Amino acid sequence: MNKKLTIASALLAASSAFAFVTWNGADGVYKVDTEIGNDTETAGYWFSYDDSGDKGASSVTWPVERGNEYSADAMDPIIDYCQGVCGTAVLDKGQLTYNPFVGIGFNVVGETSATDNTPAAGDASSWGGICITYTSAAAPSLELGLGDAVDATIGYANPAASLAKATSAPVTKTIAWSGFAQPSWYKGATKMDGVTAASQLVAIKFKLQAAPGSYEFNIKSVGPYAGTCGSIGIKAARGASAAKAILSGRTLSVAGVNTAANVEVLNLQGQVVAKGNTASALSLANLDAGVYMVRVAGKSVNFSNKIVLK
Template sequence: MKRAKKFPKASILGVAAVSTLFTACDLINDLIPADPNPGDPHVQISSSSHFVPASSSAILPTSSFNQPSAFQTWRGPDGYQRIETGHSTDTETAGYWYSFADDVDGGMSRVVWPVPEGDEYDSGSLQPIVDYCKGLCGTASLNKGTMTYNPFAGVAFNLAGEDSRGNIVAADVSDMDGVCISYASETTMTIEMIFDDATNSRIGYANPAVTIPKSLAGTTKTYSWSNFKQPSWYKGDYKISGTEGAKRLVALRFKLQASMGDYRFNITEIGKNGACTGVPANLDIIGPVDPIVIDPPDTIPPGPAPENNFETWFGYQGYAQINTGYDNGSLTSGYWFSYGDDVDGGQSRIVWPVPQGNEYSDDALDPIIEHCNGLCGTAVLDKGVLTYNPYVGVGFNLAGETKNGEADIVDASSIGGICISYTSTAAPTLEMGLGEALDAAIGYAQPAVALPKSTTGVTKFIPWSNFKQPSWYKGDLQLTGEQAAKHLANIKFRIQAHPGQYDFNIQAVGPFNGGTCAPNANVLP
């Protein structure tokens, strides 16, 4: 997903307010390179960046919003993804963390997060990462691709952000007298000063920087602006000292550049010179990196499929049961159910738009499906005594129930995966339930796939191979999505986020092989 900038919450909510109709059309070791090349445009940011200057004309003069020594020390355990830089424009777009990499230079590097990103305002939000890491942690997975020098990736934040027209604003941060950082990293990092495009280009992307050492146990470092130097390979006429650069600063970047491999990092504190207190930084919470998986095109269903009897379910048709083709004879397969975090100490619930129940069951969801042209509701998330983010979800059994009332197991390999059409104001997760015994055996680390939030509607075709166990799982029983499909009990649509209210509507569900989610569905939110 490409995004050029981080939009303020007001803008996001405004878009959501006018984009409520979902139709079928929506388917829709060193700062210096290994081979020094002063012309390399390292200032370019990867597709996961926010606030990247598109042209020099988009950068305004130093912000007039500056306040003396207004930078507030950011500490990860406080739980905020945004740094109060004290120099933000009225749009309040400064200080948000974002990632960058070398893809525009031909590299294939990326920052891999330990938990899925995304919150109620932005599917690319790093708030879940900050919550999990008590800082900003991840893995720089470095792959040079076609580059001739060491690959790189990292994280950054902007000092002033944007003005009301979306122009990037520089800030005079001389009053900070430098920067301090508490962190841990498996390789050296550089802290780089980023300016507007014209200045970056004029100095051949030889931006003033400091190199901070590798530290596995965590450390705290402090640097004055005068410590920031342009690299020794730079021979250009236009020189910028760190002290001068602080007067026109757009962003600070924290870059990991090394030989190809995976390098964990955790930034737990950022402040002005001398303000850091030494917040501990832990690397052990970061799991191994999963291999890159390319999703199939969202708008093109797969071609000829192996034989299966799973029929695509469309909410607008009003049926409460999905014909999975795997019923065990109990006629209990495919019925939607809901669940929550109450068994773990949470107090979350789903609020339905109309009362549930029919003549056979008080828990039946038929009225909701008829009302919503899908399965819709509001996830009201409340942590209770939980120490992690609360959750609720809905799901359905593939084969139905056994005589003991437990979810039966079936080999669902033939359907190849799942297609789904939905709206959700929080980024949901699609999980594979494997039955109580196997779920418990793997510590409830079921294979799953993260979905994006969408207020206007989105359709996804997801093969079993895309379902992965979470990176935190270190158990001996490792399962791929394909293996899990041979022992499948149910599919669950789970919303887990910060306490709050999140709307959702599931409008179509079908098989990956032969499914027809959304293309011809007259679906309403």
């Protein structure tokens, strides 16, 4: 669906020492690094969906054209333009007998394998829940996607949490897994609560379902329950005011951090291409020239900086 893996596999392996670090659209990173992603082509990348499969006629109007060199559906230009994932939900019932919908989401793990593109499930229990910062002209919901087979088993009554409409300024909401529940209309025999769903999670979905009309939205940040949603990009992240990444030629060091912390360097596809810690400088001599994101995470610090290698 998105991005080819172009860096050696040894450099692409995500570090198990890092938890799900909050994704902020203002950071210019296109992939949500959930910690449980498997580096397949759909892992952590944003996608959109609509009601066309149910004979609805809804769509999303994007502010700029989507796509990159790997996929016509890539959200990279959207994220750069909006500092988030933004657009206008154009809701049209078509032949639906209920309110139309569109949604934006990301797979938390990715595909089952290189030869099986079925979205894989993962255990996201350790996140504790989800935080999100957004604007929306219609009241959206956060829905826990469980894959086609499980979704069908529960009658597509997936655990969800309602969010308030937010038009004047971004709103941040934090929801524990226990705060997700199946809709009240569901009367089926197979029950699924938020805590159970989190242990077999396939996707996080931001869903807009309302009366026909046009509704603007922007997803600014998303992260775990204790994440830094609501921060304005990298500068507002925990510990960022005192800490910074320093690049001298092709050698990277971190200043202003007094406790141990891990360091990761990510390319613009969100892939980890180098890693180390704040105790010593990190050589980036083997990386291609270009823009990278440095992410530092520890007990008392959690921030990101962009760097440019020449």
